[in-house]
Amino acid sequence: MTAPILRRLSDLRARHAGWIRAGERVAVVPTMGALHAGHLSLVEAACAACDRVIVTIFVNPRQFNNAADLANYPRTEHRDAEKLSGLDVDVIYVPGGDQIYPEGFSSNVSVSGVSDVLEGEFRPGHFDGVATVVAKLFLQTGAHQAFFGQKDFQQLMVVKRMARDLDIPIEVIGCPTVREASGLAMSSRNQRLSPEGLERAAKLYPIMQQVAARLAGGEGFAPLAAEARDQLNKAGFKDTEYFDLRCEEHLQLLQYPTRPARLLVASWMDGIRLIDNIAVDVLTT
Numbered sequence: 001m002t003a004p005i006l007r008r009l010s011d012l013r014a015r016h017a018g019w020i021r022a023g024e025r026v027a028v029v030p031t032m033g034a035l036h037a038g039h040l041s042l043v044e045a046a047c048a049a050c051d052r053v054i055v056t057i058f059v060n061p062r063q064f065n066n067a068a069d070l071a072n073y074p075r076t077e078h079r080d081a082e083k084l085s086g087l088d089v090d091v092i093y094v095p096g097g098d099q100i101y102p103e104g105f106s107s108n109v110s111v112s113g114v115s116d117v118l119e120g121e122f123r124p125g126h127f128d129g130v131a132t133v134v135a136k137l138f139l140q141t142g143a144h145q146a147f148f149g150q151k152d153f154q155q156l157m158v159v160k161r162m163a164r165d166l167d168i169p170i171e172v173i174g175c176p177t178v179r180e181a182s183g184l185a186m187s188s189r190n191q192r193l194s195p196e197g198l199e200r201a202a203k204l205y206p207i208m209q210q211v212a213a214r215l216a217g218g219e220g221f222a223p224l225a226a227e228a229r230d231q232l233n234k235a236g237f238k239d240t241e242y243f244d245l246r247c248e249e250h251l252q253l254l255q256y257p258t259r260p261a262r263l264l265v266a267s268w269m270d271g272i273r274l275i276d277n278i279a280v281d282v283l284t285t
Contacts, residue, residue, distance in 0.1 A: 002081050003055075003089040009099050009140055012054075015091060016142050024051035028143035030134060033057040034074040034188035035083050038178035042147040045175050047088045054141050055084060056093045058100060062129030074191055093141065100136055109135045111165070114157045114251050118264055119275070122241045130155055131162045138168050146170055151177040151185045153262055153277045154251065177276075179205065185276045197270035200236040207231050208263055208278050215263075216281040221245045221255045232267055240267040245280065257283045 006012050019026055027046035031039050046053045057080060064070035081092060108128055115127035138146065146163075148156050153174075160172045178186045183205035184198065193201060211224045225243050232240050246253055248260040257280040264277040 002085040003092050005077075005081065005092045005094050007094055007096060007099070009095065012091065012093055012140060013142075019052045020142070025145070026050055026052045026054065026141065026143045027145045027147060028054045028056060028137065028141040029147050030056045030058075030137050032059045032073065032188070033080050034076050034191065035080045036178075036186045036188065036190075038149055038151065038186035040083060040087065041178050042149060042175050043084065043087050043089060045173070046145070046147045049145055049173075050143075052090045053088065054091045054093055054143065055089050056095070056137050056141070058095055058133065058137070060100075060129055060133040061097075062101075062132060063126050064129070065123045065126060072192070074188055095140075099140075100133060108132055109162060109166075111158045111162050114154065114161055117251055118242055118244065118246075119154050119266070122266065127155070127158050131158055134159050135162060135166065135168065138163065138170050143170055146172050148172065148174055149177060150174045151187070151276065153264065157251070177278075185274075187274065189272050189274065192272050193270050197236075197272070201269045201274060203235040204232065204237070204265065204267065204274065204276055205278075207235075208265060208276065212263055212278055212280045215245065215257050215261075216283060218256075218283060237267040237269055240265070241273075242266050248279075257281065 016026065027050035029042045029046050043053065043055060057077060059073055059075060061070055077094060084092060109131040110128045111131050120127055148159060150156060156174045163170055163172055180186060182202035184202045207228050211228050214224055215221060228243055229240050243265050244253060245261055245263055248262050254261055260282060261280045262277045263280055266273060266275045
């Protein structure tokens with residue numbers, strides 16, 4: 001059965017109040033729609049952990065740096081609702097812009113440090129938009145737990161830091177990246193790749209895996225990164241914005257994975273910006 005779609009905050013809070021009176025735990029899965037198997041895996045994790053599940057769909061204009069990207073972002077509410085119908089979702093919250101940013105809205109949530117590098121460098125203001133809308137959704141839904149994918153690893157870190165710093169009583173849970181059979185990380189933007197682009201984009205993951213394996217074997221990162229950038233260029237990627245090895249906790253640059261680390265990448269294929277990351281085994285001496 002398809003979960004009801006609520007568009008007004010007052011309706012959501014009325015529904016939520018009954019759950020809280022009953023002593024039920026509430027989960028939220030924030031999305032921008034165009035749902036794929038990665039999103040559905042988050043919903044499944046939420047359903048397993050909590051009594052009630054809210055899936056939010058809101059294409060947040062404040063986290064887009066490019067007007068064309070915002071205009072072209074897929075909006076598939078009807079199909080999204082159908083995909084969620086097989087799961088134990090209680091409410092699909094699809095707020096209008098006035099429910100998130102009402103007239104006169106002038107506040108901004110900014111998380112310094114972990115938001116300044118990588119995506120923050122190439123998409124100025126992006127994480128302010130993310131942190132602001134996610135803070136709103138956390139407070140609007142009153143959820144006990146929130147579920148995010150690790151594909152957007154830096155976003156996950158920003159959201160966790162924001163919730164901690166603002167004392168929002170919610171547990172933010174990161175779930176594993178879901179991949180296509182080819183290894184390509186699932187993303188709503190993949191829908192905009194041509195068949196040839198999809199095939200070429202799939203070469204990103206094995207290149208990352210090779211670098212991670214060689215790092216675990218003791219090789220330094222700088223020459224591996226140069227080699228990987230060359231391989232990406234030959235595979236058809238354009239303008240690799242970053243290909244970095246960074247520590248998981250503070251996103252500091254590393255040359256060797258002497259502590260828990262991530263390999264993080266952003267590159268362009270077919271005019272579509274793709275990001276990915278994988279964990280790197282800690283180097284033991």
